[in-house]
Amino acid sequence: MNANLAALAAVVVIALAFDFTNGFHDAANAIATSISTRALTPAAALALAACMNFAGAALGTGVAKTVGAGIIATPTSSHGLSVVFAALIGAICWNLITWRLGLPTSSSHALIGGLVGAALAAASGVHWSGVVDKVVLPMVFSPLLGAVLGYLVHTVILWVFRRARPARATHGFRMAQSVSAAGMGLGHGLQDAQKTMGVIVLALVTAGRQTTFDVPWWVIGAVAASMAAGTYTGGWRIIRTLGRRIVHLDPPRGFAAESAAASVLYATAFIWQAPISTTHTITSAILGAGATRRLSAVRWGMARNIATAWLLTMPGAGLAAAATYALVHLALGT
Template sequence: MGSTALVVVIVVVALGFDYTNGFHDSANAIATSISTKALTPRVALAMAAVANVVGALISTKVAATVGKGIIETPTGGTAGLAVVLAALVGAIVWNLGTWYFGLPSSSSHALIGGLVGAALAASEAVKWSGVVDKVIVPMVLSPLIGFGLSYLFMLLVLWTFRSINAVRANRGFRWAQIASAATMSFAHGTQDAQKTMGVITLTLIVSGHLNAHAGVPLWVILSSAAAISLGTYSGGWRIMRTMGRRIFSLTPPSGFAAQAVASGVMLGTSAYGLPVSTTHVISSAVMGVGATRRFSAVRWGVAGNIVVAWVLTMPAAALVAALVWLGVHPFTT
């Protein structure tokens, strides 16, 4: 297969990954709003899709981190492109597997794990300092921050509105959830669509279609934003049930608190180009607000399964990507 044809294949596969990212992670932005009946499912999905596009157009800092900060630019023409293709396939396989079992794992870390696994299999250099500083450390800290801040914020909400009639408070927080869900979807666009932009940009650099110092082309930004938005609108109902009901039975105040904190963490990290997981942040925020009622109110067995998926995501996607590279490499040399 020629270099140009392989580039086209990789771009299509990358947008396919972006689509799976959308339906896999749509639960992150809107499950809490749907579970508390602040929004109907289709209205929530449409709003999330639009906000994702807007978020994807705002910044490309995370895209630069994924495209240039995780592995060295692969060499060898079509052989280098095989590394990118293998990374994408590894991420897609993990996305589909966790979606099937309803586990809200990280599409972001699946893609990064795929890049690392394919690069190692191809004997390409991995920027381990970048992986540690911009991926591993934020991966560990962001859920802890999400849990702690949501716990404290929920306590503040409970104390502030302690004398308000519960029916009136729930009605008001349902309206507030619309705003927090839109903000969460916007934050999702500033993070997750960026990863696909980074991979496509990396592909264009490897193939010689783009200068290594150039920015992300506009068509890459628009196509990535469109793909993740279409995926979001298709809905990830299996994961939505886990996020909205199985971890903790959310109320409008707790749903608002979880979304508000999670979106703040996402926007803060994207401003610094840190590719953190939307899934990790919102899941831990839901656990945090649930713990304010009592620790036993959180279904820790479900939470434990989610954490196991978090831990396995990068190595599992890396392994699949390495195997895929071994399979496609003979046809690209």
Template sequence: MDWWPVALVVVLAMGFTYTNGFHDAANAIATSVTTRALTPRIALGLGAVMNLLGAFAGMRVAETIGSDIVVVPTGATGIVLCVGALVGATGWNLLTWWRGLPSSSTHALVGGLGGAALAAGASVQWGSVRDKVAIPMVVSPVVGVVGGFLVMTAILWIFRRASPGPTARGFRYAQTVSAAAMAFGHGMQDATKTAGVVALALVAAGHQPADDPSVPLWVIALSAVVLSLGSAAGGWRIMRTLGRGIIHLDPPQGFAAEATAASVLYVATATGAPISTTHAITAAITGVGATRSAKAVRWGVARSIVLAWVLTFPGAGLAAALVYGLLSPLT
């Protein structure tokens, strides 16, 4: 098959990656901006650079998306499957961004792949989806809530006799490190996922063996650059939801949330699990806020976010299936 169908998938994949960047930029920087640890301009720049660097450490996640979610058919059917998945996931990203809801770009992409594969009659590797997507999807927010609560509890105990002013200033400086760690983890996870879809397109077009799970370095590099550009564009609607909608954070709380979420991302990446950076940071913020009191958390906002999470798989999957159906006459 010619290269132009693959080029089309690359363009769509980079479009999704760009929306992922500005959709999820808030994940890494919202807490640092709202606690005034970093200015928005500095935070966005830091996030963009660390996203770029983190992308090259997430190859295992790319291989999971590229070989463990669906068995892509060869020829035009496989290309249209990839197109449907990307268009469906991008549409869901734009919808939730417009509504200001921090939904999961990861699960939008996996849902899009699943929906397009079912519409195409292709094989979905349900066992792998269960082990590498569904179980981490449930476990990572739980770990985030518990971890955020424990880290914040430890901070409160360690600094219980410290002067509030110097302590807050110290944690503002510490948030530069924790925000950078969070952005690096976002790059490890999110820049590599669409690279996995491009690898699927290469297999479908016959330019890469089906039993080769590797993702070309040029695809990772391109995804990294585009994700960084999207992150630099910012995601102010979602930033307001994460930074102020769930709970108003102070610098120690912001540091605890970012450090917890970054740790969750690193462990997941090491196992090749494509988890949601949105899940990780939102859960960590909720756990941190609960140390103040259960009433301090705005549970109505949290419920809206959970609803967006629940709807992401079927919403993106249905959109991808519809796109595949419209384009199926081309196969």
């Protein structure tokens, strides 16, 4: 029992470490556009994102239950916690690799890919219908929706403010971006923090510490604090990619992209309880808002590199998780 408790504690610590990497890896989701348009200073943007991440983490648990119970079958073997441990290590490895390369990939899909890879390596069950319905389909449609909304919102802004003085409009949208950046930070906490909560609850159920997938209050608090701390450290490589290397953003386009992406995050969390990628959503919204200038304004080569990394995220994290599980299995001599 003591060994089981120690293993559970180790998994919880690793889960919080993943949540920390999620925070600094995905800090760009909420603040890159506001920093690139000079609507907020880097320090103010990071502080705002960290606070809103913390608040968003406490808004709901629907996505957490989807991740905890809807992706893989609860591991029942004596090495069930090894599956969760391997999934987290695979996701952390992918986060660190893509952070080093400055690519805004999805921590959410890295975690889900890690769960699937570890479960397959352990010959445990995978809920493929849940993976398709709650992960793959939203992975396809949420970026499309983000791009379309980003384009439409900025098109409306151009029409409504067509007679406004450019300097005055720019100043006004810089101020408005404080609100839209806060909305993105809240949406990021609502979506991404819940995924870590779901994995911790999966570990608790696997270890026999609880029988339902309800999220305890201490899990919510610990995950929220860990993500907020990670966000505050910033992920400057990815912030530069999102804010400068895809398309040049001005404050109206930044506001349009953030507002569109936040709307998609709230709808999918509260209505469908689907664990979508905040990274995919804000990146596509930036592309949509930037395309209102002209299609050639978008650096499509960089966009293509990002899309390639998106496609590789789940299998890459899955392979890392499977390898980790095999090593743990070998180390335990079973």
